[in-house]
């Protein structure tokens with residue numbers, strides 16, 4: 879014991895800072911799901927700019943599917959589902975809930991708009 883133990887807390891701090899830095903480079907877009915909508919309903923991103931969707935639910939289990947981007951996730955209560963997107967083509971991509979959640983389930987949908 880001695881100098882090594884004194885250094886340990888500093889090393890830990892440096893690692894945390896490094897991780898925060900990496901995360902800060904990617905734009906995080908929080909998206910909430912609830913009966914029977916997603917907020918925001920329109921997610922705007924840009925070609926070539928990676929984003930991380932941070933999906934959470936306010937009530938029960940829902941799904942998040944974007945067929946054209948091959949994304950198919952579930953959103954569980956108490957959990958955060960991360961979806962990383964690197965848009966490579968401009969366009970409008972529809973998404974919808976895939977877990978039946980009640981009378982408005984069919985309308986639970988939105989769009990990812992990728993601009994050039």
Ligand SMILES: [Cu+2]
Pocket residue numbers: 912913914939940941975976977978979983986
């Ligand atoms: Cu739903």
